Amino acid sequence: MRVYGNSLFAFPELKERLKVWTKEDRSDERSIVAVYMTTEGGGVKRRKYTSGNTSLDIVDSDDLYVDHRYNNLINVGDYFQRKNDPFIYRVINRKPYDIAAGYLWFDVERVTGATPDKNEVLPVKEGYFA
Numbered sequence: 005m006r007v008y009g010n011s012l013f014a015f016p017e018l019k020e021r022l023k024v025w026t027k028e029d030r031s032d033e034r035s036i037v038a039v040y041m042t043t044e045g046g047g048v049k050r051r052k053y054t055s056g057n058t059s060l061d062i063v064d065s066d067d068l069y070v071d072h073r074y075n076n077l078i079n080v081g082d083y084f085q086r087k088n089d090p091f092i093y094r095v096i097n098r099k100p101y102d103i104a105a106g107y108l109w110f111d112v113e114r115v116t117g118a119t120p121d122k123n124e125v126l127p128v129k130e131g132y133f134a
Contacts, residue, residue: 038068065097066093
């Protein structure tokens with residue numbers, strides 16, 4: 005038990021089982037229990053480029069809290085899918101606050117575009133010139 009307690013354990017209904025994999029063919033699929041929290045793009049971040057210029061960009065990543073016992077089963081770059089959710093998500097960053105509430109904390113984002121399993125037919129529209 006941590007000094008501050010395990011606050012996420014107070015809400016067991018937030019825990020869900022996720023399928024996690026690294027390889028495209030899902031041959032290394034494994035199962036973990038985690039808490040997924042959506043942020044709905046709730047932030048703006050200033051990005052700095054090598055030329056010294058900066059710009060503002062909308063941060064559209066969600067949070068994933070994983071119990072320490074699954075530490076070896078999830079890494080940055082892994083994909084995962086939630087039960088009853090057609091979308092596939094990818095782990096993009098690990099936050100440095102590993103001991104907060106007894107969970108590992110990751111930034112995740114939804115995979116958009118062509119599906120990672122490459123089975124989606126993409127319609128091609130011909131150009132129209134007037």
